[in-house]
Amino acid sequence: MGNFIGHAAPGCFFMFFGLWWTIRYSVMWASRLGGRTTRSAHEACCCSGPLRFLKRVPIEGLVKMTIATGGIIFEQLVAHWILIDPKTGHFHILGNWQHTTMYAFFLLNGFCDVLIALKAPLPSGIDFATLSLAVSVEGLLFFYHLHGRTDLDVHVHQLLILAIAPSVAVTGLEAWNPRTVHLPMLRAALAMLQGTWLWQAGFILYPPFPGHEWDLENHENMMFVSMAFCWHILGILLFMCVVYTVVYHIYQAKEKQLGTDLELGTAVFTHAADTLGLRSGLANVSPISMTSDIKC
Template structure:
């Protein structure tokens, strides 16, 4: 069982990183399609280069902050019971493992970019972040907390979005010049962040479907019909999010093309003399 804050915090991280990835991908492609390369992270321009690695710091610090919440605060420091991991907080330990993978990616990427100790190509970083997404997938697929009913349906959609994140990042490593793979990665991360938000507001907030309620640590629906209605509502919410993101991406690309696009050079040749 999760919580409102437990979904909002990681959702915010995924949403911020995903939106930034989409924008940078569009700008780089609009600026020069021929030299486009997949990037697993994007530098922040300006300020004399002082915030160049801001995205990596957001990933590393954000994952570490959320890790501390899950591993220390949520467990109330009752980590071990009779010499073994506290079985009452296995859910928190699993979340911690997932966040640890993203923290490791952030640290490795910073070491690779800022030092000479661990120089890695962009493809290797793509595989590392895909490993972090894979750990997240395994967490939600083999969760110690059994997600059933409406809660299980929302987490099933989340798992599918995570699979899209894994696939797009691996595709970026295999096809390093593919604009669709790079853009799809940003869209998948953004949708994952939005779905964390949607899950928080629906299952633990004010958007609970009619006939369903949060009781104790379980979400129960009054009848099968109410549960089916909740699942159909989830489908509609996902459609709205996908449609909204695609419309936003289209608008952002039009703007990026107008602002950063290179003018087409039309070469004219003189007519041949007779």
């Protein structure tokens, strides 16, 4: 990670999953607030064959494994899989090996996600436990990654650790209470915070544009960076509110359309029953199952 790309790439990883989780759990939250006992709008939309198939594919786990594997390969393109230099007897580019270790634990978490999606006989909550472990390893490696660095460099990474530490606690709690919605939304916010702050760290420590270098020993810069970290938190919370609002209104529109389809299906079926003289049998017919046949 000793360059801008080295910070931006894992930043994209965390931002992607933060956004993914925000949308996913916003839909879940909206469905709970709706409180419908009929088929949800999500189920109605996923009724067709291709979407039903995609719903069963462990996309999240596969994406984690793909990105983590890519990160390992990228780091080892520089380290060449050499831990100890045979000529000097010293460690060889140890920073890249630390990053490889971090990616390996996220690869393990993705593998567990895939196994769970495939109904493997694993302990309950193992996906959250391995995610908590991966984030713990990330925090541990970053904590001991700061020796001999400038004050601003150390401060930027310490702020990153402040985003990592609660992520460990949140994912650990999810292993015990996986059905809550509040903890996943907090996990999403912390993931996006890690992602945006890694990008910010890249711009501060390794500015991609010439002429925009930071004074890494200036105390005012450290004060500004602390304030900027708070701005990141505020911006992420506002962004999540916008995403949830959009998802909620889309969900409500789908639910309204589903309710209209139910009423239309009931009217059509009633008319057909009247025509055939079967109105007395309507009491034993479920409009939901009737609409399911119509839509699917």
